[in-house]
Amino acid sequence: MDTIISxxxxxxxxxxxxxxxxxxxxxxxTALGYIERKLCGRFQRRIGPMEVGWHGILQMPVDGIxxxxxxxxxxxxxxxxxxxxxxxxxxxxxxxxxLVMPFAPRIQVLAMEAGLVFVLxxxxxxxxAVFLAGWxxxxxxxxIGALRAxxxxxxxEIPILLSLLTVVFLTGSFNLSRIVQxxxxxxxxxxxxxxxxxxxxxxxxxxAETNRAPFDLPEAESELTxxxxxxxSGIAFGMFMIAEYTYLFVNCCLATAVFFGGWWGPTLxxxxxxxxxxxxxxAYTLVFIVIWCRWTFPRVRFxxxxxxxxxxxxxxxxxxxxxxxxxxxx
Amino acid sequence: xxxxxxxxxxxFYLLIVLTVAGAVLAVTARILIHAVVGLAVTFLxxxxxxxxxxxxFLSMMQILIYAGAITIVLVFGxxxxxxxRQIVETKxxxxxxxxxxxxCLVSGVVLCSAVVTAGLGTMRQSGDTGIADIGKRLxxxxxxxxxxxSLLLLIAMVGAMVIVGxxxxxxxx
Numbered sequence: 001m002d003t004i005i006s007x008x009x010x011x012x013x014x015x016x017x018x019x020x021x022x023x024x025x026x027x028x029x030t031a032l033g034y035i036e037r038k039l040c041g042r043f044q045r046r047i048g049p050m051e052v053g054w055h056g057i058l059q060m061p062v063d064g065i066x067x068x069x070x071x072x073x074x075x076x077x078x079x080x081x082x083x084x085x086x087x088x089x090x091x092x093x094x095x096x097x098x099l100v101m102p103f104a105p106r107i108q109v110l111a112m113e114a115g116l117v118f119v120l121x122x123x124x125x126x127x128x129a130v131f132l133a134g135w136x137x138x139x140x141x142x143x144i145g146a147l148r149a150x151x152x153x154x155x156x157e158i159p160i161l162l163s164l165l166t167v168v169f170l171t172g173s174f175n176l177s178r179i180v181q182x183x184x185x186x187x188x189x190x191x192x193x194x195x196x197x198x199x200x201x202x203x204x205x206x207x208a209e210t211n212r213a214p215f216d217l218p219e220a221e222s223e224l225t226x227x228x229x230x231x232x233s234g235i236a237f238g239m240f241m242i243a244e245y246t247y248l249f250v251n252c253c254l255a256t257a258v259f260f261g262g263w264w265g266p267t268l269x270x271x272x273x274x275x276x277x278x279x280x281x282x283a284y285t286l287v288f289i290v291i292w293c294r295w296t297f298p299r300v301r302f303x304x305x306x307x308x309x310x311x312x313x314x315x316x317x318x319x320x321x322x323x324x325x326x327x328x329x330x
Numbered sequence: 331x332x333x334x335x336x337x338x339x340x341x342f343y344l345l346i347v348l349t350v351a352g353a354v355l356a357v358t359a360r361i362l363i364h365a366v367v368g369l370a371v372t373f374l375x376x377x378x379x380x381x382x383x384x385x386x387f388l389s390m391m392q393i394l395i396y397a398g399a400i401t402i403v404l405v406f407g408x409x410x411x412x413x414x415r416q417i418v419e420t421k422x423x424x425x426x427x428x429x430x431x432x433x434c435l436v437s438g439v440v441l442c443s444a445v446v447t448a449g450l451g452t453m454r455q456s457g458d459t460g461i462a463d464i465g466k467r468l469x470x471x472x473x474x475x476x477x478x479x480s481l482l483l484l485i486a487m488v489g490a491m492v493i494v495g496x497x498x499x500x501x502x503x
Contacts, residue, residue, distance in 0.1 A: 117391070121394040124399070125393065127398070150402055150409075154402060
């Protein structure tokens with residue numbers, strides 16, 4: 001009997017931790033949705049949502065409730081169980097990268113030796129979900145969206161890996177908290193010319209990897225209706241949106257930890273929480289820049305997208321990696 | 331810690347079921363994309379076993395390369411050839427059987443002999459030896475195997491280019 005009780009208590013603590021992380025994923029996606037709509041309005045010289053709550057602050061929670069309450073309309077031509085699996089597969093792993101993210105010296109769930117590889121492995125799995133969604137929808141728009149998503153994600157995973165490897169060469173570790181600790185005196189992006197180039201490559205490739213404008217070709221609403229998630233309604237569509245915002249935030253957290261010194265910063269008047277607050281300030285600043293790019297640049301053509309990765313980003317990242325390796329050995 | 335151990339064992343048996351179920355789906359599925367999904371599930375299950383064997387790094391690599399990259403390549407191949415509801419005719423009684431049987435036999439004998447020589451006792455955890463150690467071993471102890479694999483990949487790449495290039499010329503004619 002005692003073992004059963006202790007198993008339930010152990011299970012409860014695991015479930016509680018999972019609930020906290022998933023709750024953060026939901027809150028973060030809601031907040032980013034609001035920020036995005038508000039900023040988009042400002043960039044287009046509008047004021048954005050104003051009606052629901054103070055300055056429209058309740059707009060996104062209300063939209064979320066609407067999505068949950070909506071009927072799921074499933075077209076008769078979709079391909080069986082995979083159609084239902086795809087949104088779950090997009091949403092479920094999205095919370096995993098937060099396990100190894102070093103938010104502060106003491107706030108990290110899992111101090112994994114290969115933390116950086118773990119984050120990349122989880123992010124790469126999103127491609128499969130997007131493909132399954134587009135393919136199982138069984139219509140031409142979604143199929144083209146899925147084809148584009150797969151080609152785009154394969155092409156942009158390489159520059160992401162190569163640019164992050166530059167910093168791994170400089171620190172000699174895949175451990176994210178170790179990478180942050182090394183940057184105590186100066187951030188990598190200020191310290192090393194190779195790291196600046198690596199960050200630029202990473203930033204462009206990360207925008208493409210999360211399928212955001214100007215690289216949002218898998219969903220390109222003016223050409224493909226809504227691309228891979230055309231046939232999804234209600235919360236199934238909502239899951240894709242939450243996954244997109246979460247991966248956006250994960251990429252910004254990764255850039256913060258790897259290039260911008262993670263939790264290091266001048267002391268703030270919040271005591272022990274100031275390091276954690278610094279991390280979030282940096283991450284959300286990067287999110288702001290990503291949103292800024294989205295509403296500033298027009299969408300690229302597909303051949304331009306492929307050329308950018310294979311002819312520019314990959315050679316630059318590869319050369320940068322070799323030069324950095326040479327410099328660190330000399 | 332024993333309660334966590336029980337949870338870990340339950341997860342371990344779930345992993346076994348998941349891996350075998352994925353493999354069965356991969357072999358028996360009549361819609362080709364379901365076979366690819368089954369294979370992806372098996373890859374993820376094997377990645378879970380690497381965690382239990384004490385090497386998270388290998389597990390990450392398994393997810394990144396097999397579940398991430400190789401599955402996507404397979405998906406690309408099937409996506410171009412088949413529509414979502416097309417059912418592939420399995421020709422079990424054809425020459426496929428004559429080819430499949432020896433292949434299964436050879437790999438089966440090799441695997442069984444490996445299991446028999448190793449014994450079915452408790453598996454020893456190799457421990458997380460560290461990524462730097464893996465790198466050193468690959469480039470010092472096992473450098474010949476490492477280089478041979480890279481050579482194999484190079485040959486495969488050149489071969490793919492030759493096949494595709496020849497195709498284009500033939501189409502032009």
